[in-house]
Amino acid sequence: xxxxxxxxxxxxxxxxxVRVKSDGSGVETDGVKMSINPFDEIALEEALRIKEQxxxxxxxxxxxxxxEAQQQLRTALAMGADRAILVETAEPVDPLTGAKxxxxxxEREQPGMVILGKQAIDNDNNQTGQMLAALWGRPQAxxxxxxxxxxxxxxxxxxxxxxxxxIEIDLPAVITTDLRLNEPRxxxxxxxxxxxxxxxxxxxxxxxxxxxxxxxxxxxxEPPEERQKGIMVDDAAGLVAALKDKGLL
Amino acid sequence: xxxxxxxxxxxxxxxxxxxxxxxxxxxxxPGAEIDVAIFAADGAAVAAQAADLxxxxxxxxxxxxxxxxxxxxxxxPQAAALASAYSHIFGSSSTFGKDLMPRIAALLDVNQVSDVxxxxxxxxxxxxxxxxxxxxxxxxxxxxxxxxxxxIASYKAVAGGNSAAIEAIAVDAEIPEHTRFxxxxxxxxxxxxxxxxxxxxxxxxALGSSENFDLIYKLADKMGAGVGASxxxxxxxxxxxxxxxxxTGKIIAPDLYIAIGISGAxxxxxxxxxxxxxxxxxKDAEAPIFEIxxxxxxxxxxxxxxxxxxxxx
Numbered sequence: 223x224x225x226x227x228x229x230x231x232x233x234x235x236x237x238x239x240v241r242v243k244s245d246g247s248g249v250e251t252d253g254v255k256m257s258i259n260p261f262d263e264i265a266l267e268e269a270l271r272i273k274e275q276x277x278x279x280x281x282x283x284x285x286x287x288x289x290e291a292q293q294q295l296r297t298a299l300a301m302g303a304d305r306a307i308l309v310e311t312a313e314p315v316d317p318l319t320g321a322k323x324x325x326x327x328x329e330r331e332q333p334g335m336v337i338l339g340k341q342a343i344d345n346d347n348n349q350t351g352q353m354l355a356a357l358w359g360r361p362q363a364x365x366x367x368x369x370x371x372x373x374x375x376x377x378x379x380x381x382x383x384x385x386x387x388x389i390e391i392d393l394p395a396v397i398t399t400d401l402r403l404n405e406p407r408x409x410x411x412x413x414x415x416x417x418x419x420x421x422x423x424x425x426x427x428x429x430x431x432x433x434x435x436x437x438x439x440x441x442x443x444e445p446p447e448e449r450q451k452g453i454m455v456d457d458a459a460g461l462v463a464a465l466k467d468k469g470l471l
Numbered sequence: 472x473x474x475x476x477x478x479x480x481x482x483x484x485x486x487x488x489x490x491x492x493x494x495x496x497x498x499x500x501p502g503a504e505i506d507v508a509i510f511a512a513d514g515a516a517v518a519a520q521a522a523d524l525x526x527x528x529x530x531x532x533x534x535x536x537x538x539x540x541x542x543x544x545x546x547x548p549q550a551a552a553l554a555s556a557y558s559h560i561f562g563s564s565s566t567f568g569k570d571l572m573p574r575i576a577a578l579l580d581v582n583q584v585s586d587v588x589x590x591x592x593x594x595x596x597x598x599x600x601x602x603x604x605x606x607x608x609x610x611x612x613x614x615x616x617x618x619x620x621x622x623i624a625s626y627k628a629v630a631g632g633n634s635a636a637i638e639a640i641a642v643d644a645e646i647p648e649h650t651r652f653x654x655x656x657x658x659x660x661x662x663x664x665x666x667x668x669x670x671x672x673x674x675x676x677a678l679g680s681s682e683n684f685d686l687i688y689k690l691a692d693k694m695g696a697g698v699g700a701s702x703x704x705x706x707x708x709x710x711x712x713x714x715x716x717x718x719t720g721k722i723i724a725p726d727l728y729i730a731i732g733i734s735g736a737x738x739x740x741x742x743x744x745x746x747x748x749x750x751x752x753x754k755d756a757e758a759p760i761f762e763i764x765x766x767x768x769x770x771x772x773x774x775x776x777x778x779x780x781x782x783x784x
Contacts, residue, residue: 234601242604242605249604348569352572356573361649362543365570381566385713386713389542391650436612436615437582437612442608444605446599449744450765454766455768
C-alpha cells in the first residue's frame with residue numbers, strides 16, 4: 223500500500239499519578255510530564271514494521287491539539303515516521319470531532335490503513351478508531367494483537383473478553399492496537415537529530431471545515447472514593463480465619 | 472419518557488451476564504422503558520433469557536445470517552436504523568460493546584458516554600477517567616440520542632422472573648461485506664469466568680515464571696475461584712492477555728479478590744476497586760496494594776500459597 227496514517231496523542235505520562243484539582247475543574251497538568259499515548263506508540267511501531275517489510279511506502283503521523291503536541295510528533299519522527307501533520311486547535315477535542323478530523327485527512331491522503339491506539343490513557347474513551355471507521359464506511363479491527371497483510375486484505379487477531387478472535391478485513395481499514403501487538407523501539411540520539419529535518423505540517427483545524435461536534439459537557443471532576451485501610455494478619459492461618467470471619471470461606 | 476435500547480451481549484446461545492448488569496444501569500434512569508435488542512443468526516434462545524430479566528419491557532429479536540458473529544461493522548448500521556425510536560442506546564463495556572457502540576454513536580453523529588458508573592439523571596452520568604484516578608460527571612445534549620457503554624463492575628445484575636414480550640423484527644439497513652469472521656479461540660473455560668466469578672485469585676510478576684503461576688491456578692481451583700493476573704505478569708508472558716485485570720484489561724467486582732505478588736500499580740487497582748474484600752499477599756510491606764487491601768499479609772508467596780491451599784480445603 224501507499225501509505226499508513228498513525229494517530230499520536232499527547233497525554234499525561236503513564237507513570238504520573240494524576241490528581242483532581244481542588245476546585246473540581248479538571249486534573250492537575252501543570253509541570254506534569256507529557257508523552258505519546260502508549261497505545262499510539264504501539265500503533266506507530268506496527269506501521270513502521272509494515273513499511274520495513276516492504277508493504278507500505280510511507281508512514282504519516284497525525285496529532286490533533288495544541289502546538290505543544292509538536293514534541294510528541296518529533297518523537298514519532300525520530301522513531302521512524304516519514305512526516306507529521308499537526309491539526310492545530312486550542313479547544314479540547316472530543317472523540318467524534320477527532321474522528322471527523324482523521325476522516326478529512328483520510329480523504330486528502332488516501333492511506334491504505336489507519337492505525338490508532340485503542341484508547342488514550344487520559345480520557346479512556348476508546349471511541350475514535352471505531353468512529354473513524356463508521357464515518358469512512360470501512361472495516362474496523364479493534365484491540366489488535368496481530369496484523370497479517372495479504373494483498374488488499376488483512377487478517378487481524380483481536381483481544382476479546384473470552385480469548386482471541388480473528389477477522390479478515392478488506393483494505394483500506396482502521397486498526398486499533400492492544401498492548402501485545404508489539405514492543406515499540408527506543409529512539410536513538412542520531413535519529414532525534416535527523417527528525418528535526420523531517421516535514422511537520424501544521425493545519426489550523428478551521429481549514430479542514432470541521433465544527434466541534436455535539437459535545438458532552440464536563441460538569442465536574444472529583445477524586446475517586448477511597449477504600450478504608452484494612453487490617454494486617456501474620457500468616458496464612460490468620461488470613462483464613464479473617465476470611466471465615468467475613469463469611470467468605 | 473426515556474426509552475432505552477440495550478444491545479445484548481451474547482455468544483449465539485447464552486446471554487452474557489454483562490447484559491443483566493447493563494439492564495440495572497438503564498433501569499436507574501428515572502421512568503426508563505427498556506427494550507433489549509438481540510442481533511443473531513437465530514436469537515430465540517438468547518431472547519428468551521433476556522425476556523426473563525426484570526425491568527425489561529420488550530425483547531427485539533433481529534435474526535439475520537450476517538449476525539451469526541458479532542461484527543461491529545455489521546451490527547452498527549442495523550442498530551442505528553432502530554435508534555430513532557429511542558432516547559438512549561446502551562451497551563456493556565465488554566470488548567463487544569466497546570467495539571460496537573462508538574460505531575453506532577458515529578452513525579448517529581453523537582459522542583459516546585464511555586463506562587457509565589452512575590446515572591445522575593437521564594442525560595447526566597459519572598464515568599472514570601485517568602485509570603480511575605478521577606471521576607468525571609458529563610452531561611449529554613438533551614436533543615440527541617445518548618449512546619453509552621455501561622461499566623458492568625459498577626452494577627449488580629437484575630433478577631430474573633420476568634416474561635417480557637419477544638418480537639421478531641426485520642431491520643432495513645445496508646449490511647457491509649468488507650469484514651468477515653475467521654475464528655474464535657476461547658481461553659480455558661473450565662474455571663469460573665473472570666468477569667462474573669464471585670472469587671478471584673490473581674498473580675503478579677513476583678510469581679517469576681509461567682510454571683510458578685500453576686500455584687495460583689491450584690489455589691484458585693481449590694477455592695472455586697476465577698484466575699486473573701496483573702499487566703506485568705501478562706507482559707512477562709506468564710499468562711494470556713484475557714486474564715489481565717486493570718485499566719487496559721478487565722474491570723472486575725468479585726466478592727473476594729486475592730492479589731498475590733502484585734505490587735498494585737494504579738492501572739491494576741482501577742480494575743479491582745469495586746471488589747467486596749481485597750486481600751493482598753506480598754513480600755514488600757511498602758507495596759501500594761496494601762493501601763487499598765482489606766486484609767494484608769506480608770511474606771513469601773512460595774511459602775504462603777501452599778499453606779493456604781491446605782487450609783482452605
